[in-house]
Amino acid sequence: MKCELSDLKIGESATIVKINITDKEIRRHLFDMGVTRGAKVKIKKIAPMGEPVDIEIRGYELALRKHEMAGIEVEK
DSSP: OEEEGGGOOTTOEEEEEEEOOOOHHHHHHHHHTTOOTTOEEEEEEEOTTSOSEEEEETTEEEEEOHHHHTTEEEEO
């Protein structure tokens, strides 16, 4: 089932299918942090106000904002 990374709940895992972010700076920043197609991600924690969201990717934790997560298509 395909959805956006921002749609996942705590504890859910998925695989990144496509990155639909047009802002080149944000896209490059995500790539540099290992957010690439085929990477497995898991939602670890969500801050009380809804962001940032801590994800586990490639063996480490990374905090992302909702607008960054909204452009990342994943498959559960």
